[in-house]
Structure formats: structure tokens, C-alpha cells
Amino acid sequence: MSKSNQKVTEMDIPAYITSLGQRARGAARHIARADSGQKNDALLAIAAALVAERKKLLSANQKDMEAGKQSGLDAALMDRLELNDERINGMAEGVQQIAALADPIGEITDLAYRPSGIQVGRMRVPLGVIGIIYESRPNVTADAAALCLKSGNAAILRGGSEALYSNQAINNCIQQGLQQAGLPGDIVQVVEITDRLAVGEMIQLQEYIDVIIPRGGKGLIERISQDARVPVIKHLHGVCHVYIDKAADLDKAEAIAVNAKTQRYGTCNTMETLLIDQAVAGEILPRLAARYKDAGVEMRGCDQSRAIIKDMVTATEADWDAEYLAPVLSIKIVDDFDTAVSHIQQYSSAHTEAIVTEDYSAARRFLREVDSSSVMVNASTRFADGFEYGLGAEIGISTDKLHVRGPVGLEGLTSQKYVVFGDGQVRS
Amino acid sequence: MSKSNQKVTEMDIPAYITSLGQRARGAARHIARADSGQKNDALLAIAAALVAERKKLLSANQKDMEAGKQSGLDAALMDRLELNDERINGMAEGVQQIAALADPIGEITDLAYRPSGIQVGRMRVPLGVIGIIYESRPNVTADAAALCLKSGNAAILRGGSEALYSNQAINNCIQQGLQQAGLPGDIVQVVEITDRLAVGEMIQLQEYIDVIIPRGGKGLIERISQDARVPVIKHLHGVCHVYIDKAADLDKAEAIAVNAKTQRYGTCNTMETLLIDQAVAGEILPRLAARYKDAGVEMRGCDQSRAIIKDMVTATEADWDAEYLAPVLSIKIVDDFDTAVSHIQQYSSAHTEAIVTEDYSAARRFLREVDSSSVMVNASTRFADGFEYGLGAEIGISTDKLHVRGPVGLEGLTSQKYVVFGDGQVRS
Numbered sequence: 033m034s035k036s037n038q039k040v041t042e043m044d045i046p047a048y049i050t051s052l053g054q055r056a057r058g059a060a061r062h063i064a065r066a067d068s069g070q071k072n073d074a075l076l077a078i079a080a081a082l083v084a085e086r087k088k089l090l091s092a093n094q095k096d097m098e099a100g101k102q103s104g105l106d107a108a109l110m111d112r113l114e115l116n117d118e119r120i121n122g123m124a125e126g127v128q129q130i131a132a133l134a135d136p137i138g139e140i141t142d143l144a145y146r147p148s149g150i151q152v153g154r155m156r157v158p159l160g161v162i163g164i165i166y167e168s169r170p171n172v173t174a175d176a177a178a179l180c181l182k183s184g185n186a187a188i189l190r191g192g193s194e195a196l197y198s199n200q201a202i203n204n205c206i207q208q209g210l211q212q213a214g215l216p217g218d219i220v221q222v223v224e225i226t227d228r229l230a231v232g233e234m235i236q237l238q239e240y241i242d243v244i245i246p247r248g249g250k251g252l253i254e255r256i257s258q259d260a261r262v263p264v265i266k267h268l269h270g271v272c273h274v275y276i277d278k279a280a281d282l283d284k285a286e287a288i289a290v291n292a293k294t295q296r297y298g299t300c301n302t303m304e305t306l307l308i309d310q311a312v313a314g315e316i317l318p319r320l321a322a323r324y325k326d327a328g329v330e331m332r333g334c335d336q337s338r339a340i341i342k343d344m345v346t347a348t349e350a351d352w353d354a355e356y357l358a359p360v361l362s363i364k365i366v367d368d369f370d371t372a373v374s375h376i377q378q379y380s381s382a383h384t385e386a387i388v389t390e391d392y393s394a395a396r397r398f399l400r401e402v403d404s405s406s407v408m409v410n411a412s413t414r415f416a417d418g419f420e421y422g423l424g425a426e427i428g429i430s431t432d433k434l435h436v437r438g439p440v441g442l443e444g445l446t447s448q449k450y451v452v453f454g455d456g457q458v459r460s
Numbered sequence: 461m462s463k464s465n466q467k468v469t470e471m472d473i474p475a476y477i478t479s480l481g482q483r484a485r486g487a488a489r490h491i492a493r494a495d496s497g498q499k500n501d502a503l504l505a506i507a508a509a510l511v512a513e514r515k516k517l518l519s520a521n522q523k524d525m526e527a528g529k530q531s532g533l534d535a536a537l538m539d540r541l542e543l544n545d546e547r548i549n550g551m552a553e554g555v556q557q558i559a560a561l562a563d564p565i566g567e568i569t570d571l572a573y574r575p576s577g578i579q580v581g582r583m584r585v586p587l588g589v590i591g592i593i594y595e596s597r598p599n600v601t602a603d604a605a606a607l608c609l610k611s612g613n614a615a616i617l618r619g620g621s622e623a624l625y626s627n628q629a630i631n632n633c634i635q636q637g638l639q640q641a642g643l644p645g646d647i648v649q650v651v652e653i654t655d656r657l658a659v660g661e662m663i664q665l666q667e668y669i670d671v672i673i674p675r676g677g678k679g680l681i682e683r684i685s686q687d688a689r690v691p692v693i694k695h696l697h698g699v700c701h702v703y704i705d706k707a708a709d710l711d712k713a714e715a716i717a718v719n720a721k722t723q724r725y726g727t728c729n730t731m732e733t734l735l736i737d738q739a740v741a742g743e744i745l746p747r748l749a750a751r752y753k754d755a756g757v758e759m760r761g762c763d764q765s766r767a768i769i770k771d772m773v774t775a776t777e778a779d780w781d782a783e784y785l786a787p788v789l790s791i792k793i794v795d796d797f798d799t800a801v802s803h804i805q806q807y808s809s810a811h812t813e814a815i816v817t818e819d820y821s822a823a824r825r826f827l828r829e830v831d832s833s834s835v836m837v838n839a840s841t842r843f844a845d846g847f848e849y850g851l852g853a854e855i856g857i858s859t860d861k862l863h864v865r866g867p868v869g870l871e872g873l874t875s876q877k878y879v880v881f882g883d884g885q886v887r888s
Contacts, residue, residue, distance in 0.1 A: 061805075065829060138828065144850065150839050152849045157831065159861050242861060263691065263862050284884030291886030377489075386880075399879055400566065401493060403585065411578050411882025420887070421580045421878060422572065433587050433670060433875040434691050435863040447861040450849065451827055452814075454839025456712030458719030459848070 045225065049233035052188055052221050053240025056161040059218035060186040064158045068135035070213050075131035075178055078209030079124040082174065085205050086120055092201035093170065100194050112168045113195055123174045123202075126425065130178040133424040136442045137184040140451060149457050154448040158184030160242040162445060163234050164427070165190045165256060167248040170198035176245075177206050177220045179427050183445040186219050188241065190234060193226030200224070235260035245440075247428055250355075265436060265444070267428040269355040270300030270383035272413045275372040275398070277389035278311035284410055285312075285388040286319050291412040292386065294327045298357045300429060301384050301406075301416040305352060305362045307372045310336065313365045317341060329359045336365035352379045369394055373401055380404055382431055384416040405431055405438040473653065477661035480616055480649050481668025484589040487646035488614040492586045496563035498641050503559035503606055506637030507552040510602065513633050514548055520629035521598065528622050533596075540596045541623055551602045551630075554853065558606040561852040564870045565612040568879060577885045582876040586612030588670040590873060591662050592855070593618045593684060595676040598626035604673075605634050605648045607855050611873035614647050616669065618662060621654030628652070663688035673868075675856055678783075693864060693872070695856040697783040698728030698811035700841045703800040703826070705817035706739035712838055713740075713816040714747055719840040720814065722755045726785045728857060729812050729834075729844040733780060733790045735800045738764065741793045745769060757787045764793040780807045797822055801829055808832055810859055812844040833859055833866040 063071075082089070093115040100110055136156050143153030162185045164176045173189055180187035191199040203222040210217050223230050235244050238261050246256045250269045257264050274292050276285045292303035308317060313336070321341045324331055331337075332347040344363070351362040352375070366372045376385055386408035387398040395409045406416040416439065418426025423441030430436045436444035491499075510517070521543040528538055564584050571581030590613045592604045601617055608615035619627040631650040638645050651658050663672050666689050674684045678697045685692050702720050704713045720731035736745060741764070749769045752759055759765075760775040772791070779790040780803070794800045804813055814836035815826040823837045834844040844867070846854025851869030858864045864872035 064831070146848060146850055148843065148848060150836075150843055150848070155827065155835075157861075281884065287884055287886050295887050388884075399583065403492070404877065406878040406880060407583075408578075408880040409882060410884050411880050412886045414887040415576065415578055415880060415882075415885070416878070420574060420576060420578070422574055433585075437875050438878040447865050449832065450834040450844070450866040452834060452836035452839050452843060454837060454843075456709065456715055456816075456838050457843070458715050458840045459723050459842035 045227060045229045046233050048225065049223070049230055049237060050240070052223065053161070053237045055218040056186040056188050056221060057240045059216045060158070060160050062216050063181065063186055063219045064137070064160075064184045066184070066215060070215065071135065071182055071184075072131045074181060074209045074213035074215050075127050076209075077212040078174070078178065078206050079127040079131070081205035081208040082120060082124040082127065082202070085201070086117070088204070089115055089120055089198065089201045092197040095197045096195055103194075105194060109168050109194070113170070113198070115170060115198060119171060123171045126171070126175055127178045130182050130425055133182065133442060135182065136446050148459070149455065151453040153451050155451045156443075156446045157449050159445055159447055161186045161188065161240055163188045163190070163237075163241045163244045163262065165231055165234065165244060165246045165248070165252070166192065167252065168192040168195050170195045170202060172247060173199045173202040173222065174206070175425070176427060179425060179442060179445060181219060183442045185445055188221050188223065188234065190223040190231060196224075196226060231256070232259065235262055235264075238262055245427060263435075265428070265430050265440060266432050267300070268431045269381050270302070271304050271353065271355050271379060271381040272301055272384045273305050273307055273376050273380060274303045274386045274388065274413060275307040275366075275376070276309060276312060276316055277369060277372075277387055277391060277394050278309040279391035279394060280309075280312060280316070280388040281390050282312065282316050282319070285316055286323065288386065288388055288410065288412050289320055290323045290327070292414055293324070293329060293361050294359070295412070295414050297359050299414070300355075301413050302357070303361070303413050304354060304356055305364065305379065307375060308337075308363070308365050309369070309372070310365050310367055313337070314340060317363070317365075324361065327359065329361050331361055331363055333363040334365060337363045355381070369397065373398070376402055376404075383429065384408065384413045386411060386413050405429065473655060473657045474661050476653065477651075477658055477665060478668070480651065481589070481665045483646040484614040484616050484649060485668045487644045488586070488588050490644050491609065491614055491647045492565070492588075492612045494612070494643060498643065499563065499610055499612075500559045502609060502637045502641035502643050503555050504637075505640040506602070506606065506634050507555040507559070509633035509636040510548060510552040510555065510630070513629070514545070516632070517543055517548055517626065517629045520625040523625045524623050531622075533622060537596050537622070541598070541626070543598060543626060547599060551599045554599070554603055555606045558610050558853050561610065561870060563610065564874050576887070577883065579881040581879050583879045584871075584874045585877050587873055587875055589614045589616065589668055591616045591618070591665075591669045591672045591690065593659055593662065593672060593674045593676070593680070594620065595680065596620040596622050598623045598630060600675060601627045601630040601650065602634070603853065604855060607853060607870060607873060609647060611870045613873055616649050616651065616662065618651040618659060624654055659684070660687065663690055663692075666690055673855060691863075693856070693858050693868060694860050695728070696811075696859045697809050698730070699732050699781065699783050699807060699809040700729055700812045701733050701735055701804050701808060702731045702814045702816065702841060703735040703794075703804070704737060704740060704744055705797060705800075705815055705819060705822050706737040707819035707822060708737075708740060708744070708816040709818050710740065710744050710747070713744055714751065716814065716816055716838070716840050717748055718751045718755070720842055721752070721757060721789050722787070723840070723842050725787050727842070728783075729841050730785070731789070731841050732782060732784055733792065733807065735803060736765075736791065736793050737797070737800070738793050738795055741765070742768060745791070745793075752789065755787065757789050759789055759791055761791040762793060765791045783809070797825065801826070804830055811857065812836065812841045814839060814841050833857065
């Protein structure tokens with residue numbers, strides 16, 4: 033692989049990416065027709081190969097880790113890059129779990145007779161060729177390949193350059209699995225050149241790639257969305273809110289507001305701003321402040337909050353926009369429900385918002401009026417996740433409105449065509 | 461209107477379109493929250509206004525017709541442009557029918573408990589602001605406004621410059637209806653400048669327009685798709701096929717192949733290429749040729765077809781790609797099922813394809829392997845239509861795979877967000 037990589041000069045990149053696209057388009061027809069058994073055989077063989085090739089995976093990863101050390105990758109990136117026994121087992125189990133999911137392809141729904149006598153329904157079909165652009169975690173290679181394969185799509189995977197050897201070793205296991213199941217290897221292709229121009233070419237390749245899914249930081253995704261000609265399923269940032277309504281059960285409010293902030297700091301469904309109705313702020317804010325202090329969370333509050341908790345930092349305008357991904361929380365006391373919803377409409381990234389309330393009408397209004405990919409009543413924002421929602425696995429969380437919104441599982445990688453059954457009907 | 465039109469100079473166009481976008485975004489919040497009764501009230505009031513303002517509509521249309529005559533519009537365009545009593549009644553009835561459809565907004569589906577105790581489902585929500593770019597037919601103004609309104613979206617409508625006065629008169633009726641129902645007028649805005657730059661601005665306005673739906677010729681749609689930064693729901697051309705399988709019931713085959721070609725020539729779901737299995741060509745082709753001759757359909761055939769029907773024109777490569785929209789048909793005799801499917805894969809525009817067969821396995825394979833927005837067994841391609849499919853109305857037929865495929869009704873103008881109901885659950 034390193035050889036072919038060195039051979040591809042800048043001049044060749046468009047031709048190279050186009051050839052990947054052409055091969056993917058050809059392979060897409062095969063995987064679209066593959067039956068569920070054959071797809072599951074391939075997935076289980078991939079999982080077995082990941083375990084059997086453990087040593088090769090670790091040694092390829094070692095090469096990436098050494099290169100990363102030399103190029104001065106920071107500790108967080110090095111951690112993401114690392115493969116170890118546990119992570120390899122996790123990858124294999126992930127692929128097995130995808131094998132165990134129901135096959136979405138071919139499902140016919142809403143089949144009904146029309147007055148003309150024809151019977152019309154919708155059949156779930158693959159999208160075709162999916163391009164996935166991601167950063168350092170090599171496990172995405174196995175996850176993404178497995179999700180695309182199960183949903184009947186061909187995949188072109190462009191991982192981070194720092195994980196090139198690891199991704200290639202994982203792809204070798206994928207190729208073994210495809211071969212064992214009698215499926216063409218081109219169903220999954222890993223881009224072997226690290227030049228950024230390769231990404232630029234992929235996102236222009238409308239003829240051969242049906243959708244691009246970028247997984248990574250906000251910067252990567254905005255850059256790709258800006259330049260792409262191929263449709264992009266975007267997973268932007270999460271500025272998630274919890275609103276403690278005046279009719280909240282304060283024990284639930286405490287549990288949810290603590291969990292939504294502190295259960296994990298670096299995830300997109302972590303609460304970044306807490307809104308508290310002024311009617312209950314005097315009672316609930318001191319309880320929460322004590323919990324946040326214990327957890328080491330820095331609080332940045334509005335003036336009203338600071339009147340209750342004196343040693344809080346003052347929140348600036350930038351705080352209401354911030355996705356901290358860190359033990360930092362902005363806190364605002366609001367006059368009422370409407371003020372809370374207005375604040376969310378202004379500052380939310382439309383990812384996930386929760387209300388804590390026992391009031392029926394407030395719950396209904398919040399569900400209807402808050403326009404985010406997940407809207408919750410009396411539950412922690414941390415639940416916004418494909419596994420927790422029962423999708424079985426996810427390739428990301430869409431903050432788009434078109435095609436798919438929220439956690440994207442197998443169904444998000446499919447489309448529906450109309451099917452019509454007749455007995456010779458003609459239109460009059 | 462003509463005054464404001466004249467006042468907008470080229471310099472002002474970006475600012476003008478941006479202001480439409482801002483006003484639409486503001487109005488979108490109102491219409492998203494409007495309840496079904498209020499939306500239906502507005503629709504019925506619009507329908508009533510269209511009938512009550514008949515004279516004004518006719519006189520505005522007369523101005524457009526005269527301008528069209530002077531600028532030398534061809535007869536087909538003049539016909540599309542014309543409003544008369546029947547067409548005005550048709551517009552009003554169309555709006556009433558949309559009022560009678562079920563409200564898609566707020567519907568919650570797939571609500572299920574998860575092991576964590578949370579209950580997760582999906583709620584149907586509007587897309588936000590929809591930009592519609594269309595050509596000469598003024599009735600699209602009423603149709604599109606009504607579909608957007610019912611699905612809880614704000615609309616920015618940019619009709620053909622040749623229909624400007626008609627569209628403005630229709631918009632006056634829409635404004636009356638919105639006002640009577642107590643809804644903001646900015647829910648529906650008609651672009652008042654005819655400069656093409658206005659379209660260029662609309663399709664770049666990512667901040668304020670969520671999706672663009674172009675309705676018109678292939679050229680218009682390709683141009684818009686090429687330059688748009690806003691997502692586009694495309695309705696491209698229809699190169700539709702009927703394949704008469706060797707196991708076809710030949711009476712059904714005759715009825716379907718005649719209807720699919722001759723029932724209307726100018727529609728995108730009209731058959732353009734007929735594929736006949738060689739096993740039955742000798743029997744069915746002469747029967748069909750006689751019918752096509754009676755109907756005045758010009759046949760262009762492959763060599764094998766011409767061996768059966770001597771006076772057929774030779775089909776060239778360009779014929780297999782052609783959307784004639786005219787009484788012309790290309791005919792090819794194929795060796796078998798696989799050859800037919802390969803031909804379709806190569807030449808189809810992925811709009812609508814039909815097989816005529818009594819063979820169970822051939823029907824199943826065709827449904828699975830043909831990747832078009834509608835795939836039919838023993839029915840005429842002419843059924844590919846929102847009304848025939850039971851959508852109640854359609855704003856176009858999507859030949860895209862993402863978001864919505866096939867006839868686009870109210871549901872295609874919506875998205876789904878996740879809703880979560882809990883009792884204080886936190887993630888562990």
C-alpha cells in the first residue's frame with residue numbers, strides 16, 4: 033500500500049479517485065442484489081478476520097502510533113488512534129451486532145390498493161455508493177464498512193492520514209470477509225493516498241458517489257459541505273440545552289441536569305447550556321451548583337444566576353454559542369417558558385434539547401415548538417444516540433433536515449422506491 | 461407590482477432576495493405552529509378568493525397573454541400560460557383538495573419503549589422555507605403555495621417572467637386567505653422581479669431557504685442543480701421503459717404498451733422505449749405496430765424489430781437515450797430478461813419502468829433489480845403520479861434518491877425529528 037501511495041502523484045489524484053468511483057459503482061450493483069444471508073456471512077467473516085489478524089492489526093497500528101509520536105500528535109489524538117486488544121474485540125463485536133440487525137433492503141411498506149385497481153407500496157433500496165470521510169479513529173473503518181455493506185451500499189472510505197496503516201490492515205480483514213462470502217472486493221475501498229486533494233476530488237464525484245458522510249470536527253464538516261457537489265449528510269456540532277420549567281420535579285431536574293453535563297464531556301449530546309425558570313431557580317440552582325462543584329464543572333452564569341451563586345464566572349455572548357466539549361457549563365435564568373424557547377431558537381445547533389416539567393401543556397408545546405433533531409421531556413440529552421434509540425448502530429447524528437435527521441442507522445443509508453403491482457391496468 | 465419590479469435594479473437583487481428569505485424564515489415559525497384547523501381555514505379562504513376574484517385573474521392573465529403574443533411565445537407556452545374559467549375552477553378545487561388531506565405535521569410514529577425506560581418515536585415536522593422555481597403555468601403558484609402551507613412550510617415562489625401578472629393576481633388571493641385565517645402574509649411570497657439573477661440568488665441562500673424545488677424542463681433543472689448551494693429536489697427527465705417478458709400475457713402487454721405510449725405524449729411517465737423478449741416479439745410486435753400506426757406513433761427499431769416490421773425507421777444510439785415527449789417510440793428486441801435489465805440500467809433516467817409478465821420470479825427480480833423511482837409489474841407507466849398513488853397532490857416527481865423519491869406530496873415536504881418521553885431517566 034505504501035508503494036501504491038508513493039506512486040500516486042498529485043497529477044494522478046483525479047484519475048485515481050475516479051477509478052475508485054467507477055469500481056464502487058460497479059460493485060454497488062452486486063451488493064444491492066446480495067441477499068441477507070450473503071451479507072451476514074460477509075460480516076461474520078470480517079469479524080472473525082479482525083480477531084484472527086489481531087497481531088497484524090496491532091503491528092500496523094504500531095507503525096501509525098510511532099509516526100504520530102514523531103509528528104507530535106497530541107495525547108487525545110494518540111488515544112483515538114490507538115488499537116489494543118479490547119478495541120479490536122470491540123470492532124469485531126460491532127460488526128457482529130450489525131450482522132444481527134434486520135436487513136432493511138427490500139422491505140415493502142404502505143402497500144395499498146388504489147381505486148384504479150393497482151396496488152402501490154414503497155420498497156426500501158440502497159443509496160448506491162457512499163463516501164465516508166473521517167479522522168483518526170481506525171475503528172470507523174470497520175463500523176462504516178459494515179453499515180454500508182448491510183444496507184446494500186458500496187463504500188469509499190477516506191480515513192485520517194495518521195491511521196493509514198491501521199485502516200489498510202482493517203481493510204485487509206474486510207477484503208477477506210467479502211471474498212469468503214463470494215462478494216466483490218470493490219464493495220469496500222479504502223483511499224490509499226493521504227493527500228488532501230483526494231477529499232476534494234471525492235466530494236466532486238457526483239457521477240459515482242451518491243452521498244458523502246463526513247465524521248469529524250465542525251471544521252472538517254463545514255469545509256466539506258462548502259465545497260461538495262455530492263450531497264452531504266452533515267453532523268455538525270451540539271449546543272444542547274436542558275430547560276428546567278417552573279413545573280419541574282426538582283429531583284428529576286437535578287438528576288437530568290447533572291447527567292446531561294457530567295456523564296461525558298466530549299460528546300455532541302452533552303448539555304452545554306442550562307436554562308432555569310426563575311420560579312424555581314432559587315431552590316434548584318444551589319443544589320446543582322454543589323453537584324457541579326463536586327464534579328469539577330466550571331459554571332458561567334447570567335447576572336441572575338450569579339445573584340444566587342456568587343462565585344460563578346459571568347457568561348458572555350460567546351458562551352451561549354459555545355460547544356465546550358469540556359467540564360464547562362453556561363447557565364441562564366429565564367423569565368418563563370417562552371423566553372426559554374426563544375433562547376433555544378437563537379442559540380441551539382438544533383441537535384438535542386430537553387425540558388424538565390410535570391406540566392402537560394408545557395411538555396406538548398416544547399415537543400412541537402423546539403426544532404431540533406431530538407426533543408426530550410424528562411430525560412437526559414445524553415440519550416440522543418443510535419444505540420439508545422434502538423437503531424442498533426449509527427454512522428453519525430444528522431443535524432440536517434433533508435433525508436435523515438438525528439442518529440443515522442441502516443435506514444438512513446437507504447432510500448425508498450415506489451412499487452406497483454397490477455393485472456394489466458392502464459390509465460384512463 | 462410593476463412599480464416595485466421596476467424599482468429593483470440589478471444592484472438590489474441580492475438584498476431583495478435576502479429580505480424575502482429573512483421574512484420567510486420569520487413566517488416559517490408561525491406556520492410550523494399553526495394548527496390543522498387554521499391551515500385548512502386559510503386554504504379554503506384562498507380557494508374562495510380564487511373564485512371570487514375570477515375577473516381580476518382573467519384580466520391579469522390577459523396582460524401576460526398579450527405580452528407573450530408580442531414577444532412571440534410559441535403555441536405550447538401560450539397554452540400553458542392561459543387562464544380560463546375552467547382552469548381557475550381547477551385551481552380552486554386543487555386547493556380545496558389539499559385542505560381535505562390529512563395534516564402530516566406532528567404525527568408521531570414508531571413510538572416504543574427502550575430498555576433504559578425512555579420512550580422514543582419520530583415526529584413529522586416541516587422543512588422550514590421552500591423555494592420553488594417554475595416556468596409558465598400560473599396554476600403552480602396556487603398548487604405550490606397550498607402544498608407548502610398545509611405541510612407547515614413558508615414558500616418563496618419564483619414563477620416564469622411571462623406569467624408575472626397572473627402569478628401576482630393569484631398571490632393576492634393567497635394573501636386574502638392567509639389574512640382571513642389570521643396567518644402572516646409572509647408565509648407565501650412571490651418573487652416580483654423577473655431578472656434571472658433572482659434565481660441565482662435564491663439558490664445560494666442557504667441561511668434562509670431549506671430546499672429548492674425546480675419545476676420545469678431538464679435544462680432549467682440541470683442549471684439550477686449545478687449552481688445551487690441550497691439542497692435541490694430534482695425532477696429530471698423520464699426515459700421510461702416497458703419490457704414485455706417472454707412469459708407476458710400478450711393481451712395485457714398490448715394494452716399496457718399502447719396506453720404507456722399513447723395516453724399522453726408530453727408527460728415524463730410516458731414510455732419512450734419498448735423492450736420485447738425475442739420469444740414473443742414475432743407475435744406481439746405486429747399487433748402493437750398496427751395499434752401504433754393507427755395512433756400515428758412513429759416507430760424506430762433495432763435490426764431485429766425491423767426484420768418483423770419492415771417499414772420501421774432504424775433506431776440509432778441517440779434513440780435509446782431520447783425523451784421524445786412526442787408520438788415517437790424506440791423499440792428493441794432483447795435476448796432475455798437480463799439483456800432487458802441491462803438495457804434499462806444503461807439508458808433509463810431512473811424515473812419509471814414496467815415489466816409485463818406472468819412469471820413470479822421474473823416479476824420479483826424486476827422489482828428488486830431495476831433501480832428507478834417507480835418499478836411496476838403489469839401496469840402502465842402512466843400511473844406514476846401523485847394522485848394515482850394516493851398522495852392527494854404532488855409538487856413534482858423526484859428522480860433523486862436522497863430525502864424523497866418518486867411523486868412528492870405533503871410528506872416529501874416534511875422531515876422527522878426524534879421525540880423522547882422520560883420520567884427522569886439518566887444515562888448510565
